[in-house]
Amino acid sequence: MNKGSKLAMGIAAISLLLVGCGKATSSTSSKSSSSEALSGKVTAVGSTALQPLAAKAGANFQAKNSKVNLTVQGGGSGTGLSQVQAGAVSIGNSDIFAEEKAGIKADKLTDHKVAVVGMAPVVNKDAGIKNLKMAQVKQIFTGKITNWKEVGGKDQKIVIINRAQGSGTRATFENAVLKGATAVKSQEQDSNGAVQKIVATTPGAISYLAFSYFTNKLQAVSIDNVTPTDNNVENNKWKIWSYEHMYTKGTPDKATAAFLKYMDSKAVQNSLVKDMGYISIHDMKVTKDAKGTVTQN
Known part of the structure; x- marks a missing residue:
């Protein structure tokens, strides 16, 4: 075999090797991307006032994260708070502050205000x-x-x-x-x-x-x-209103944290919240605390 033939064979072998490496890299990248897809189970229970918004936002979130199993149920704010405190659900939906409910240890829960009603x-x-x-x-x-x-x-x-x-x-x-x-x-x-x-x-x-x-x-x-x-x-001219709270216990898992982040996104706050008859937390000109004290923002 002459030198020219050997050189050609060498180049061909290197090309095949590079192609093979490229395929392996692509396959590895695909597997990595797939393994990073958000997954898990999120259960939100409680306030029926918040339920329509939470359910619609949950459906939209799940459409973009098909590996997340997200369920929204009613039952009332008291039920939501007691169940999240017990660790039975991911999120406890409530129209009231946890401090207002007897038997609830508010300092053990984290408050995520997602709307005003x-x-x-x-x-x-x-x-x-x-x-x-x-x-x-x-x-x-x-x-x-x-x-x-x-x-x-x-x-x-x-x-x-x-x-x-x-x-x-x-x-x-x-x-x-x-x-x-x-x-x-x-x-x-x-x-x-x-x-x-x-x-x-x-x-x-x-x-x-x-x-x-x-x-x-x-x-x-x-x-x-x-x-x-x-x-x-x-502006608090109408006095009967409350925050819509989503309470969590401890550090939320990735799926729950991602859903809570989505609830504060522009897609929800600037569109869905208003379309469904709620008020964005970012539009409030006043703030109310657990004792009912209202202050100007």
Whole structure:
């Protein structure tokens, strides 16, 4: 074999080796990329006021992270806080601060505020009520006013629909309106969704809902001529509102941490939050602490 033939064979061998190395590198890179894909199980339980937003955001997050199994359930803020404290779930959704719930060790949990929700009295449309004084709302829910004609409405018995004990929506409403007074005994419901349907179909009914549950089948009630709107919540002219909290215990795993980061992203805060009737935490002009003290930002 002459020198030219040997040189050609050598070049061919080197080329094959380089090609093989290239394939190996590509394969290794592919395997590495695959192994780094986000995976895991995330379970968020609690507030039914936060549930629609958490569920929609969760579905969008899961569409981009197909190896993450993400579940969102209701049950009320009390349930969310107790279950995350027990380590039974990844995230405890709550309308109230952990410090406000008896039996919860707030210092053992980490608070992630993901939105703000306004809440307002809602009545059956036939009641003929669009505005009430704060004192009147209190008198209705403590049983001192029992007929709509007493506050300018129809001659019709008032039917109170309350949320169950442990509801963050109830706690927020009672803190702002009743201020320590005891609510009259009444029918209780476990979720915003149930309240929405019952008030819409029950003559004389009144309850309270998160803004995100307002529909044209209900009459949202102004208080002292202040309308329940996002702008009025943002500057605290409307007093009945709370943060939507996602609490975690200890250091969250990668999937949970990634979902919490997504909840604070522009895709959620600038779009999804507003589209679904919530208020972005970044739009608030005031801050509220666990004692209810409000300060200007």
